[in-house]
Every structure is written in C-alpha cells, then in structure tokens.
Amino acid sequence: QVRLLESGGGLVQPGGSLRLSCVSSGRSFGDYWIMGWFRQAPGKERQFVAAITSVGGARYYSDSVRGRFTISTDNKKSTLYLQMNTLGPEDTAVYFCAAGNDGGSFAYNEAIYNYWGQGTQVTVPS
Numbered sequence: 001q002v003r004l005l006e007s008g009g010g011l012v013q014p015g016g017s018l019r020l021s022c023v024s025s026g027r028s029f030g031d032y033w034i035m036g037w038f039r040q041a042p043g044k045e046r047q048f049v050a051a052i053t054s055v056g057g058a059r060y061y062s063d064s065v066r067g068r069f070t071i072s073t074d075n076k077k078s079t080l081y082l083q084m085n086t087l088g089p090e091d092t093a094v095y096f097c098a099a100g101n102d103g104g105s106f107a108y109n110e111a112i113y114n115y116w117g118q119g120t121q122v123t124v125p126s
Helices: none
Strands: 003-007 018-025 034-040 047-053 059-061 069-074 079-084 093-100 120-123
Touching: 003 093, 018 034, 018 093, 018 120, 034 069, 034 079, 047 069, 047 079, 059 069, 079 093
Parallel strands: none
Antiparallel strands: 003 018, 018 079, 034 047, 034 093, 047 059, 069 079, 093 120
C-alpha cells in the first residue's frame, strides 16, 4: 500500500522559513513520474505549489512561490522536500504532498496525481 506522509509544518513568523518533508512508503520515488506539493487555504480551493519529475528533475512552480520556494528530492530516502523562504500570511494553508505515475498533462493538473498525503498545516500570522 502506497502512503505519503508529510511533516515539517508549523507556526512561523512573517519572513521566516520552513522545510516540509514527504516520505513515501510502499513505493520508491523512482517509480513515480512526478511528485508535487499543493496547498489549501481556509475557504479556498486546493492550488498547485510546485512539482518535480523523477526523470530529468524538471521543476515547476506556481507564480506565487517562484523564487521563494524550492522543491527537491532525496531518492535514497524516498523523501520529497519543499524549502519555503520569506513566508508571508498568504502562505498559510494545509500543504499536501502528491505523486503521480504518468505524465500526459501539466504539472499543476491534480488529475495526474494518483497518491496524496494527509497534509501538514503551515501558519504565518499577519
């Protein structure tokens, strides 16, 4: 059974940093086509944050986080990371890790992701 487990969320002051982690069990990261992060703020729809492909390591970011967030993987540890810098209140959300078996669409398309974690809360007070 494939499971994704996020960690690293918490409360951080504006301008601070956090690093989220997502560990895959039941399947190694090399078996996925793509891995990504999404987030959902209170009262809003879930939105794409960043993604990385296992072949080639192509990275994709939403406009709202590009230049501040960095996605990376440690395949030996089957762990996906999201380094988040210069955080602001607009980054407050539950962050979800996701993984997909196949490509065929854009990285921001939720439909290509087969597996999802339960989420980790990130709070940046105003």
